[in-house]
Amino acid sequence: MPAYWIATYVEVTDEAKLGRYAELALPAITAGGGRFLARGMPELTYEAGRATRTVVIEFESVEAARATHDSPAYQEALAALDGGAVRDLRVVPGA
Template identity: 50%
Template sequence: MAKGYWVSVYPAVSDPEGLAAYDKLARPAVLAGGGRVLSRGSRVLAHEAGITQRAVLVEFDSFDQAVAAYDSEEYRKALAALPDGYQRDFRIVEGTG
């Protein structure tokens, strides 16, 4: 079964305290959903149109598990903690197997 991944990039972090409030709720929600944080705010080397701002990569045992974790009540609470107007590029991606 192919793994599932959350890939998120933050074009700008204008409210670090708001992001910290989200992180405080998001991490336990991700872990409860079976996710493993592979990278969070580490170094980024961007090519082509990529950006070097904060990037997060989370692995799940399956694509369906990744979707279910995103749709969970716990993660919805984390999303509600993001400040208004916060920008991020978030995707759920299926691995190749």
């Protein structure tokens, strides 16, 4: 069953750190089988929606998403981010 890694950026505090994170995270995520479905600012928000950068990545399973997150390559990306952003990251199983 597919799973979706959903990240919303509540606040970006350091663009340079975020840029370095992105350089390292992209190959780490794709190496783990992640496929980017959406990234950027929302065109529309409803109800309690916030206009925050959002990223949606599809994985073959929750386990694949977890393995990617816990991989040395992605952990290196997180270390580079080092407080450069406040994010909400969750993995949701597909229906």
